[in-house]
Amino acid sequence: MTGPALPMDLLIVEDDRDFRETAAQWMTRKGHHVEQAENAQEALNHCARKHFDVAIVDMNLPGLSGLELLQQIRDENIDTEVIILTGEATVENAVQAMKLGACDYLTKPFPLAEVEQRCRMAWERGRLQKENRQLRALLERNRPATRIVGESAGMKELFRLIERVGPTDKAILIQGESGTGKELVARAIQQCSHRADRPFVTVNCAALPEQLVESELFGHEKGSFTGATATKPGLFEVADGGTLFVDEIGELPGALQPKLLRVLEDGSLRRVGSHRERRVNVRIIAATNRDMEEEIAVGRFREDLYYRINVMSLVLPPLRERRDDIPLLIEHFLEAGWQIEPDARQALLTYDWPGNVRQLINAIERATIMADDKLITLDDLPHEVVRAGSSGTHAPLASPVQEDICKLEDIESAHILQVLKQEKGNKARAARALGIHRRKLYRLIERYNIQWNGD
Numbered sequence: 001m002t003g004p005a006l007p008m009d010l011l012i013v014e015d016d017r018d019f020r021e022t023a024a025q026w027m028t029r030k031g032h033h034v035e036q037a038e039n040a041q042e043a044l045n046h047c048a049r050k051h052f053d054v055a056i057v058d059m060n061l062p063g064l065s066g067l068e069l070l071q072q073i074r075d076e077n078i079d080t081e082v083i084i085l086t087g088e089a090t091v092e093n094a095v096q097a098m099k100l101g102a103c104d105y106l107t108k109p110f111p112l113a114e115v116e117q118r119c120r121m122a123w124e125r126g127r128l129q130k131e132n133r134q135l136r137a138l139l140e141r142n143r144p145a146t147r148i149v150g151e152s153a154g155m156k157e158l159f160r161l162i163e164r165v166g167p168t169d170k171a172i173l174i175q176g177e178s179g180t181g182k183e184l185v186a187r188a189i190q191q192c193s194h195r196a197d198r199p200f201v202t203v204n205c206a207a208l209p210e211q212l213v214e215s216e217l218f219g220h221e222k223g224s225f226t227g228a229t230a231t232k233p234g235l236f237e238v239a240d241g242g243t244l245f246v247d248e249i250g251e252l253p254g255a256l257q258p259k260l261l262r263v264l265e266d267g268s269l270r271r272v273g274s275h276r277e278r279r280v281n282v283r284i285i286a287a288t289n290r291d292m293e294e295e296i297a298v299g300r301f302r303e304d305l306y307y308r309i310n311v312m313s314l315v316l317p318p319l320r321e322r323r324d325d326i327p328l329l330i331e332h333f334l335e336a337g338w339q340i341e342p343d344a345r346q347a348l349l350t351y352d353w354p355g356n357v358r359q360l361i362n363a364i365e366r367a368t369i370m371a372d373d374k375l376i377t378l379d380d381l382p383h384e385v386v387r388a389g390s391s392g393t394h395a396p397l398a399s400p401v402q403e404d405i406c407k408l409e410d411i412e413s414a415h416i417l418q419v420l421k422q423e424k425g426n427k428a429r430a431a432r433a434l435g436i437h438r439r440k441l442y443r444l445i446e447r448y449n450i451q452w453n454g455d
């Protein structure tokens with residue numbers, strides 16, 4: 001994945017047709033994508049349409065000069081590296097060009113191989129700057145890798161699949177209930193891929209307000225909407241060369257689905273408020289806890305996009321279907337020196353964990369705060385877990401769910417209502433107990449039209 005092996009997108013801006021065409025042919029033969037412009041206006045038109053890695057700009061153009069074009073490129077925040085060409089070497093010209101943000105300066109005549117080499121250096125410099133920005137963004141976003149705990153048959157099969165799909169570079173869809181470890185698996189896939197040392201960027205479509213998803217994913221230009229006070233690259237650009245984990249893809253607004261489809265098809269995208277095409281090289285790993293076929297059937301998700309992201313799919317089993325892993329997870333998350341009383345342990349092993357591993361971690365954390373003397377008792381566990389332990393039933397849902405209800409949605413909505421009641425309508429606490437984001441709880445309440453009137 002090193003830069004120099006890849007072709008560059010180049011723009012040659014030169015009014016001397018012979019020179020321009022010879023240079024373009026040379027660069028094309030070397031495998032680069034080249035566009036030509038004979039004046040500054042034509043160059044700006046090209047830049048408005050497409051992103052270029054490097055522009056080679058003659059200083060003496062008819063109309064706007066090369067330096068004026070350079071100024072315009074910087075004013076419009078076009079992130080293309082510019083190399084200035086001139087017929088005569090004067091220190092003043094060079095200094096002026098560099099001051100305006102040119103990254104290099106060449107005096108004619110020169111061998112074309114030299115221009116290619118300078119373009120590579122310019123591109124590499126641009127890439128390093130971009131990588132710096134990416135690393136800064138990653139420092140804010142990346143958490144240290146966590147080991148995936150599990151020895152059940154389902155988890156062993158999952159580990160096998162991760163190793164198999166990791167190196168393929170194909171788009172992957174991870175399906176599983178909330179809290180089953182989809183993000184953890186996405187990171188493990190990235191670690192098994194040739195992008196392991198490249199950025200891993202995550203975005204959660206459910207955690208962002210709908211109006212922000214587009215600019216977060218695709219970036220925006222300064223002034224493209226109220227509040228866009230500066231140009232900002234989107235997460236696709238931040239993840240360039242690496243992996244973008246799109247969590248809760250089922251929540252991606254319909255209007256953005258064609259845009260995502262385009263990136264998946266040919267790696268091209270446009271920032272909000274820009275006509276300029278840019279190309280990115282990003283592997284997408286998506287995750288969902290929804291039944292995507294149902295989403296397609298009701299028209300909430302595009303079928304063509306589904307097939308694009310679902311080139312390979314992994315299904316994470318819920319914790320209640322791999323109970324053998326519960327003791328291992330408890331051991332993993334409970335700090336050394338802590339003990340659990342047998343009936344409390346029994347409750348932890350018996351409960352159904354609708355919020356899966358995340359909910360189990362929360363319960364353990366909560367218990368260690370409540371407990372005395374490093375000993376967890378039944379009293380330190382959440383009510384619903386205790387009830388499961390004492391009744392010996394696996395389902396905390398037994399009370400609100402009628403026997404004739406069999407649709408998963410009904411069970412989910414009944415369980416949410418029960419937890420809301422238990423938390424006296426406090427949605428933040430209810431979301432925590434359910435092991436889901438608060439925003440997601442709001443969406444579910446709206447979707448199922450759940451009414452809790454404080455009784």
Ligand SMILES: Nc1ncnc2c1ncn2[C@@H]1O[C@H](COP(=O)(O)OP(=O)(O)OP(=O)(O)O)[C@@H](O)[C@H]1O
Pocket residue numbers: 146147148149150176177178179180181182183184185247287289357358361435436437
């Ligand atoms: N098998 C596992 N081993 C260790 N930790 C796990 C495991 N599964 C999940 N976790 C932990 O549980 C928490 C939730 O996992 P994660 O965020 O990957 O779930 P998710 O399926 O992506 O959830 P959501 O759909 O709500 O986004 C994280 O802290 C993660 O580290």
